[in-house]
Amino acid sequence: MVATRLSLACVLALCSVFASAREYRYSDAHLHYVDFFQESAGMNALLEAMAKNRIEHVMISGVPVAKKWHEDEPKRPRYYAGDDADAYWYSATDVIVAAAVSKLPADKRPYFHPFLSGFNPNDKNSDAHIQRMLDLNPGLWQGIGEVFTRHDDLTALTSGDTPRANNEAMTRIYHLAAENDLPVLLHSNITSKREKNPLYLAEIEQPLRNHPHTRFIWAHAGTSLEIHRHQVQMDFLLPTLTRLLESYPNLYVDLSWSVLRPYLLDKAGKPRPQWLALVERFPERFMLGSDVVGRFNKLGEEMHSFDPFLDALPEAVARKVARDNFLAILPRKR
Numbered sequence: 001m002v003a004t005r006l007s008l009a010c011v012l013a014l015c016s017v018f019a020s021a022r023e024y025r026y027s028d029a030h031l032h033y034v035d036f037f038q039e040s041a042g043m044n045a046l047l048e049a050m051a052k053n054r055i056e057h058v059m060i061s062g063v064p065v066a067k068k069w070h071e072d073e074p075k076r077p078r079y080y081a082g083d084d085a086d087a088y089w090y091s092a093t094d095v096i097v098a099a100a101v102s103k104l105p106a107d108k109r110p111y112f113h114p115f116l117s118g119f120n121p122n123d124k125n126s127d128a129h130i131q132r133m134l135d136l137n138p139g140l141w142q143g144i145g146e147v148f149t150r151h152d153d154l155t156a157l158t159s160g161d162t163p164r165a166n167n168e169a170m171t172r173i174y175h176l177a178a179e180n181d182l183p184v185l186l187h188s189n190i191t192s193k194r195e196k197n198p199l200y201l202a203e204i205e206q207p208l209r210n211h212p213h214t215r216f217i218w219a220h221a222g223t224s225l226e227i228h229r230h231q232v233q234m235d236f237l238l239p240t241l242t243r244l245l246e247s248y249p250n251l252y253v254d255l256s257w258s259v260l261r262p263y264l265l266d267k268a269g270k271p272r273p274q275w276l277a278l279v280e281r282f283p284e285r286f287m288l289g290s291d292v293v294g295r296f297n298k299l300g301e302e303m304h305s306f307d308p309f310l311d312a313l314p315e316a317v318a319r320k321v322a323r324d325n326f327l328a329i330l331p332r333k334r
């Protein structure tokens with residue numbers, strides 16, 4: 001009994017040695033400062049969560065749509081999917097982000113990387129709007145996005161037509177992004193909820209091919225929780241992603257939550273060897289994101305949830321994925 005207890009204690013001690021062997025420092029490549037109602041827990045809460053969890057750098061963006069509390073809805077919705085009311089394109093989201101970032105103390109400012117997102121991706125005037133916003137605050141914005149195009153239920157709830165990542169309005173924005181050396185974080189689902197084939201792949205692949213000088217971060221690698229609800233796992237995701245990474249050096253991949261599970265980790269929480277091999281083969285092309293919206297109490301948990309996958313990678317690759325790859329795609333003259 002004593003021996004068992006002792007050996008258990010040894011195992012636990014050993015486990016904690018291994019668990020703490022690598023203390024990662026993170027960049028969060030996908031963070032929303034506000035939620036779908038444009039509300040935020042605020043900068044102090046974000047700073048505290050970053051400091052507590054070794055999250056050194058964050059991409060900070062608003063949310064490009066606001067969910068309406070519709071005249072006919074008796075109760076204020078708590079999420080965009082809470083009722084039938086629509087969401088609409090909301091440019092003031094960038095004003096909120098700009099104000100929060102500009103109030104940061106000077107020593108904190110270099111760790112915040114604001115991305116501009118508040119425009120309608122179906123409007124061919126949007127590139128002119130983005131240019132005006134860039135001119136209004138020279139040097140502030142370090143990227144564009146998250147741009148919502150195919151986004152399952154949210155797409156259906158947003159006023160107006162569904163944006164495609166390969167439409168004319170976005171084409172103009174990719175040119176502007178290249179001219180200004182800004183990366184673009186793009187949410188473009190690879191398929192619909194029910195189609196078991198890459199139904200919308202062309203919408204992301206065409207811009208990758210046509211805009212070799214624009215750096216694209218593909219949010220969640222085209223996956224979503226809603227797709228998983230209907231299809232569990234997409235067999236075509238890994239081969240498709242492999243082919244895209246081989247073909248387009250301007251493609252970067254955000255591994256946030258709907259990629260982590262079920263793809264990076266299996267049901268038991270073990271890293272899947274094929275995904276480890278893919279990340280090892282393209283060590284500079286993957287980054288992590290929390291995708292939190294306006295609340296930061298789960299920020300640390302979200303970032304640490306990648307640790308089992310990172311721990312199974314060679315240490316140098318893991319550190320790139322955890323922190324450096326995101327910093328490497330930011331504007332060079334920063």
Ligand SMILES: [Zn+2]
Nearest residue numbers: 030032146291
């Ligand atoms: Zn997001």
